[in-house]
Amino acid sequence: MRKKVIAGNWKMNKVLTEAEQFADNVTDKLPNDDNVEAIVCAPFPFLPSLVEKTKGSRLQVGAQNMHFEDSGAFTGEVSPVMLKDLGVTYVVIGHSERREHFAETDQTVNKKVHAAFNHGLTPIVCVGESLEQREANQTMNHTEQQIKKGLEGLRHDQVADTIIAYEPIWAIGTGKTASSADANEVCAHIRNVVKEMTSGDIAEQVVIQYGGSVKPANIDELLTQSDIDGALVGGASLEAESFQQLVEAGTT
Numbered sequence: 001m002r003k004k005v006i007a008g009n010w011k012m013n014k015v016l017t018e019a020e021q022f023a024d025n026v027t028d029k030l031p032n033d034d035n036v037e038a039i040v041c042a043p044f045p046f047l048p049s050l051v052e053k054t055k056g057s058r059l060q061v062g063a064q065n066m067h068f069e070d071s072g073a074f075t076g077e078v079s080p081v082m083l084k085d086l087g088v089t090y091v092v093i094g095h096s097e098r099r100e101h102f103a104e105t106d107q108t109v110n111k112k113v114h115a116a117f118n119h120g121l122t123p124i125v126c127v128g129e130s131l132e133q134r135e136a137n138q139t140m141n142h143t144e145q146q147i148k149k150g151l152e153g154l155r156h157d158q159v160a161d162t163i164i165a166y167e168p169i170w171a172i173g174t175g176k177t178a179s180s181a182d183a184n185e186v187c188a189h190i191r192n193v194v195k196e197m198t199s200g201d202i203a204e205q206v207v208i209q210y211g212g213s214v215k216p217a218n219i220d221e222l223l224t225q226s227d228i229d230g231a232l233v234g235g236a237s238l239e240a241e242s243f244q245q246l247v248e249a250g251t252t
């Protein structure tokens with residue numbers, strides 16, 4: 001059985017004291033269940049403090065982006081070496097907001113995914129279609145291309161360890177969730193693409209999350225779907241109580 005992975009993506013929210021308060025409220029309340037992984041992907045300035053505060057707890061800490069180079073003249077960027085050195089374990093790569101506002105491409109996603117594995121970080125790779133693409137029936141083809149290009153050149157064991165987040169862009173922060181059946185159909189397609197790229201065994205191991213207006217009220221139904229193994233959650237991950245409820249849902 002694949003474990004459930006519930007990851008909060010705080011995006012550009014909170015100040016340090018709020019981030020620390022969240023950790024203080026959540027760390028000792030998470031379910032003691034190996035079948036669910038709880039991750040919070042926070043802005044860079046909060047990472048050292050969150051890593052410190054979550055030590056020995058079930059809450060893992062992730063970054064929301066990184067550069068693919070180890071070091072160099074890249075003003076304003078953060079490298080995988082820096083994240084690893086801090087004790088960060090996960091990193092979101094290729095979120096649609098980075099693709100839209102910061103010129104992230106499948107090629108940079110691929111370089112970052114390789115860099116993550118080279119430094120012992122687990123990538124959470126985001127894919128998903130726009131409303132226009134969905135209406136033009138391009139959802140399956142678009143997500144397939146994003147997976148093939150984003151994961152190109154990985155060893156099979158690395159593909160197995162990759163977390164894929166399917167996030168239809170039109171469902172992010174809009175309150176519109178894909179129906180659980182529609183979300184599952186795309187996640188199943190993504191698993192099939194992984195199977196074509198690797199093997200049936202590897203495809204069965206890959207964790208595929210759904211993201212887009214997930215909240216405590218709708219997560220149960222999403223997680224009952226055959227190919228949805230967790231959630232990447234923005235807005236509803238910001239409050240400790242709501243995040244905790246989302247993680248609890250992963251235990252059922």
Ligand SMILES: O=C[C@H](O)COP(=O)(O)O
Pocket residue numbers: 009095167171172173174175211212213214232233234235236
């Ligand atoms: O990374 C998270 C997604 O962009 C979803 O955000 P949301 O839960 O606020 O819709």
